[in-house]
Ligand code: ADP
């Protein structure tokens with residue numbers, strides 16, 4: 001479903017990704033782990049098409065399409081979702097307005113009918129309640145004044161509403177207490193664990209993987225994948241640290 005081949009990318013003229021190859025088949029969750037500064041967030045941004053992240057070599061195909069040839073909004077409409085490590089605040093735009101416009105613009109570009117106001121509110125209410133979030137919070141400006149944990153929950157509500165084919169989730173577990181971690185883990189499983197979907201789960205810590213069991217675990221180090229394994233690799237990393245694992 002997602003095929004990354006020899007991907008190299010620069011940020012501010014500095015090489016950050018150094019030849020990543022990775023294949024995520026439909027139906028699978030792959031975890032990317034690695035120390036700070038290894039390029040995990042950069043990989044997420046490159047896949048989403050963030051300006052300033054310059055691909056210098058390699059290719060990415062998504063569902064058979066050349067992902068890197070698409071504009072960011074086309075990638076989203078094709079079903080790619082990026083959950084941010086640091087969700088942005090957007091003063092002046094309510095979450096409900098933002099999500100309804102995002103969803104309907106994606107539906108338009110796929111040739112699907114737009115949701116009416118009533119249909120959208122029903123969907124938003126349902127998805128918010130599944131994540132244990134009061135829909136009233138979504139009437140507020142996007143993420144403004146939310147705690148770290150609330151922002152991460154709100155991202156999962158967004159994901160539930162957008163219902164993407166493929167999600168890249170960047171440190172979705174950071175800043176979560178135990179209950180929120182469980183809710184977010186269950187949300188990822190409910191929304192994304194499906195034979196026709198896939199997930200790249202970027203995480204520092206093993207603990208989210210107690211709730212979302214990955215099919216494969218990859219270690220990203222200095223911009224390249226240096227080890228891959230099954231779920232047990234995450235436990236080994238937790239026990240022994242990255243220095244040992246990449247030696
Ligand atoms: P991770 O998410 O694994 O902690 P990042 O992808 O955020 O790592 O960063 C990888 C490297 O790229 C780091 O050395 C970081 O300092 C550098 N980097 C990231 N963004 C920028 C930027 N906008 N300008 C310059 N260097 C950057």
Ligand code: MG
Pocket residue numbers: 006018019020021224225
């Ligand atoms: Mg390589």
Ligand code: MG
Pocket residue numbers: 040041042085170171
């Ligand atoms: Mg990061």
